[in-house]
Amino acid sequence: MWNEPYLETCCRSALHRLTLVGAIGRPDGLKDGPCLERLQGLGLARLRSDGRFEITEAGTARHGAEILKRRSAA
Template structure:
């Protein structure tokens, strides 16, 4: 059963751009602020002290499964 919050296409694109930005994150004041703020409330994004959005571990995992279409980790290594 699917129990994760739905991400709109614009939010998935914003999450991808954020992941591409790396550790520096993305500055506030851009057109994707509403999406990044929504994902901040979901725990996929965090606001840094320098006024930038950065991806969280949860965001990295969601990006891998929803944007990159990778299978979720099973919690163990073979």
């Protein structure tokens, strides 16, 4: 059963971009800022002290399950 909040297409794209930028992170204030804030609220991203967003462990797992269509090892 699906028990995770639905991610809009724009938020899925923002989550994917977080994986692409890696350790550099995404700066705050870009067009996908509202999605990054929503991802942060869901625990899938975090805002670092330098003002850049990075993906969390939960975000990496969600990206694998929803975007890459990988099943959880659990």
